[in-house]
Amino acid sequence: MGFALETMTMHPAGPVIGAGVTLFFLWFSLRQRRRHRLLNDMPTSKAQGVFIGLVELKGTAESGAPLTSYLAGQACVHYTWQVQEHWRRTRIETYTDSKGNRRTRTVTETGWDTVASGGEQQVFYVRDETGEVLVRPDGAKIEPLPVFDQTVARGEGLYYQKGPDGSVTGSTGMRRFLEEAIPLHAMLYAVGTARERVDVVAPEMVKGEGGEFILSCRGEEAVTRGLALGSWFAWFGGLLAMPAGIYLAYGDQQRPESLPVLCALAAAMFCAVWAVCWLWMVHDSLVGLRERVRRGWSLIEVELKRRHDLLPAIIATLDGLSRHEAELQRVVAALRAQTEATKPGLPGPEFTGVAVELRAAVERYPDLKAQSGFMALHCELITTEQRIALARGYYNDIATNYATRLERVPDCWVARLRALTPEPLLIAAEFERAAVPVRLD
Numbered sequence: 001m002g003f004a005l006e007t008m009t010m011h012p013a014g015p016v017i018g019a020g021v022t023l024f025f026l027w028f029s030l031r032q033r034r035r036h037r038l039l040n041d042m043p044t045s046k047a048q049g050v051f052i053g054l055v056e057l058k059g060t061a062e063s064g065a066p067l068t069s070y071l072a073g074q075a076c077v078h079y080t081w082q083v084q085e086h087w088r089r090t091r092i093e094t095y096t097d098s099k100g101n102r103r104t105r106t107v108t109e110t111g112w113d114t115v116a117s118g119g120e121q122q123v124f125y126v127r128d129e130t131g132e133v134l135v136r137p138d139g140a141k142i143e144p145l146p147v148f149d150q151t152v153a154r155g156e157g158l159y160y161q162k163g164p165d166g167s168v169t170g171s172t173g174m175r176r177f178l179e180e181a182i183p184l185h186a187m188l189y190a191v192g193t194a195r196e197r198v199d200v201v202a203p204e205m206v207k208g209e210g211g212e213f214i215l216s217c218r219g220e221e222a223v224t225r226g227l228a229l230g231s232w233f234a235w236f237g238g239l240l241a242m243p244a245g246i247y248l249a250y251g252d253q254q255r256p257e258s259l260p261v262l263c264a265l266a267a268a269m270f271c272a273v274w275a276v277c278w279l280w281m282v283h284d285s286l287v288g289l290r291e292r293v294r295r296g297w298s299l300i301e302v303e304l305k306r307r308h309d310l311l312p313a314i315i316a317t318l319d320g321l322s323r324h325e326a327e328l329q330r331v332v333a334a335l336r337a338q339t340e341a342t343k344p345g346l347p348g349p350e351f352t353g354v355a356v357e358l359r360a361a362v363e364r365y366p367d368l369k370a371q372s373g374f375m376a377l378h379c380e381l382i383t384t385e386q387r388i389a390l391a392r393g394y395y396n397d398i399a400t401n402y403a404t405r406l407e408r409v410p411d412c413w414v415a416r417l418r419a420l421t422p423e424p425l426l427i428a429a430e431f432e433r434a435a436v437p438v439r440l441d
Contacts, residue, residue, distance in 0.1 A: 018245015025238030043397030079181035080119035139207035148179035
């Protein structure tokens with residue numbers, strides 16, 4: 001009964017506000033943790049091996065017609081700038097002293113106001129050693145580099161040259177000019193959704209529906225570290241928010257002896273809810289990672305089908321060379337069986353390569369070099385073979401991440417509840433096997 005009487009004196013706003021703040025911190029902590037896991041589980045793709053869907057790239061920012069930043073005059077693909085003006089203001093305020101008497105005092109305040117700002121960005125490319133991918137930065141979370149930071153007085157040329165003519169109230173005659181940019185050729189960490197371009201057969205990176213879209217000059221390690229720290233700070237804030245709300249609900253009243261118990265129960269309840277939500281998040285993360293592994297395998301099949309569709313064009317181009325038909329038919333028969341990939345340990349067609357043999361054949365027969373159609377198809381087939389290798393590497397990378405997650409504590413406990421098992425890796429000897437000889441004599 002005494003406990004009930006104590007709780008009746010509690011102001012209801014405190015726990016309500018504390019619960020609202022706790023729920024926000026809970027949501028933010030789990031969101032940051034989910035994003036952290038997503039970026040850690042995502043292998044870095046090569047530009048030539050970018051496939052449709054969520055991808056991660058690392059390369060330099062490139063543009064044929066770069067922008068020129070407003071303050072630094074630096075070639076870049078994105079920049080933002082602002083001008084801040086310093087002020088000092090004096091005001092008279094009325095207050096009540098400790099004896100209840102009303103008094104006045106003079107208060108001087110200082111600060112900075114933004115008096116001008118702007119920026120610009122353009123479509124650009126992220127380039128690595130294998131090629132480049134078009135990036136449309138609209139909607140991206142951009143983390144640029146600082147390229148200009150200068151504070152000047154009213155008498156200096158930059159003050160009015162790059163800043164507005166007017167002044168804020170109480171201006172001290174000092175202005176600070178700041179600019180951030182993604183400079184041309186700067187290393188960039190990019191995560192976004194890849195889709196087919198409408199103008200050419202190539203991918204482009206955009207903001208997908210509900211997906212991550214990050215363009216950062218800080219690098220992957222700094223981005224993921226920031227997400228992890230944000231998650232832990234939010235967790236700690238949520239742990240304190242509800243007990244603090246209960247504690248402050250009593251105001252200046254004498255707080256009951258049971259208050260520490262109530263605060264401890266609130267903190268324990270937060271930890272329990274966070275743990276349940278975390279397990280749910282881990283489960284969804286593992287299932288999503290498993291689906292990306294399966295998608296990685298399907299990419300191999302897509303590239304094999306692409307190579308299969310090129311063969312009729314090669315046959316038609318070389319149809320006039322009758323002495324080569326028997327050998328070509330044998331090669332075609334072997335390659336036509338490769339429209340689908342077979343996982344290691346399962347019966348099915350062998351993976352074979354023709355790129356090396358075709359390259360050698362072109363060197364032995366100069367007359368083939370004179371046929372522009374054959375050379376174009378040959379280059380296309382070489383590119384396809386490289387894309388198959390990149391798809392295989394992407395599959396192995398993400399399958400390795402998936403297998404590692406299934407072995408880690410506490411992820412392994414969730415995996416056992418769902419009976420999740422790792423996917424087999426492709427071993428070079430099993431995947432490549434014997435190359436198909438291509439003889440044109």
